Amino acid sequence: MDEFISLSYGSGGKKTSRLIDEILLPALSNSSLSQLGDGALLKVSEDIAFSTDSYVIDPYIFPGGNIGKLSVCGTVNDLLMCGSIPKYLSLSLIIEEGFPTEKLKEVIDSVSIMAKASGVQIVTGDTKVVDRGHGHGIFINTAGIGERVKGISYGKENIRTGDMVILSGSCGNHGVSILNAREKLIETEILSDCAVLMEAAEVMFHYGNKVRILRDPTRGGVATTLNEFTENTPYTIEIQEDKVPVDGEIRTACELLGLDPLYSANEGKFLAIVDPGIAFEAVEALRKLGICKNASVIGEVTELMPSKVLIKGVLGGRRILDKLSYDMLPRIC
Helix, strand or coil, X not given: CCCECCXXXXXXXXXHHHHHHHHHHHHHCCCCHXXXXXXXCCCCCCCEEEEEEEECCCCCEECCEEHHHHHHHHHHHHHHHCCEEEEEEEEEEEEECCCEHHHHHHHHHHHHHHHHHXXXXXXXXXXXXXXXXXXXXXXXXEEXXXXXXXXXXXXXXXXCCCCEEEECCCCCHHHHHHHHHHHCCCCCXXXXXXXXXXXXXXXXXXXXXXXXXXXXXXXXXXXXXXXXHHCCCXXXXXXXXXXXXXXXXHHHHHHHHCCCHHHCXXXXXXXXXXXXXXXXXXXXXXXXXXXXXXXXXXXXXXXXXXXXXXXXXXXXXXXXXXXXXXCCCCCCC
C-alpha cells in the first residue's frame, strides 16, 4: 500500500483490490464479506429492524474514538433502540485523495473492534475515492439489520400519563468533546461517550412493554429527543433540573462557553419512558453497568402543557425546553 490514498484506490482495479486485501478483509473478514459481492445473503428472523446512517464528523479522530468506532456504535445503538438485536452491518467508505493509509487502518481497526464487541458482522460494503478537497478526509455510511426481540414494540404511542423518564448516564459529553477537540478552547481533554449500548439495552428488554420507548439522544441532545417524544401528543414531559446527571467538566465547559448540556449530543446514552412501577428498579439494574453508573430517573409524563417539554429548576420555577432553531455544533457525527 502507498503511504497516502490516491484516486486509483477507488478505480475498481488493482489498487482497489490491494486496499480490500490488505486493510479491509484482514480486519473484517467473515464468510459473507469474503464473497466480495455487491450484496449478501443473510439468515434473519421474520421480524427485523433496519437502520442506516452517514458519518461526517470533524475531526474524524477525537478523544475517546474515531469515525470508525462512531459508525458502528451509532448504527448498532439505533437498532437496539428499536428493540432488536443487531446482527449485520454494511460499511461504505468515501475517502479523500491524499488520506493517510495509516489513519485508514486505524479507522478500520476500530470498526473491527466495535463490531466484534457488538456481535455484528460487516457483510457488504463499498469504497469510493474523491478528489482532494472534496471529502474532508473520510466519510462513512452504514446500514444495519437486527432481529426484533419478541414481545417488544416501542413507540411514542405507548406513552401514558404518570410514566417516568430515565436517562442512562451523564449527558452532553460527545458534543462538548468534539467542540473542544475542534477549537481547543479548554486545556483539559474531554472524552466522547461514544460506546455500544448492548448490555444497557438488554437490561431494558427484560421489562418488555413496560418500557414505552427507547431513544439515544444524539444530535440535539436530551432536550431535542424529549421534544420528539411529546410532539403532536396530549402529553408533557417535565424533568427535574437537579436530577439530570452532568459530569463536572461538561458542566464547567458549558458554563464557560454559554452552552446547555441538555442540547449537546451524546453517543453512548439513552432515554427511556417507562411504567412508573419499574422505573427505579430499572435504574438500579443499569447502575451496575459501568457505562450507566450515573443512570437516573429525571422526570415524568404529565398533561400540564400538551406537546411541550418543561424543566423544573431547584427553586421550583419552570421553563420550556423547545427545539433549537439553529445547529449548536455542526458535523458532530
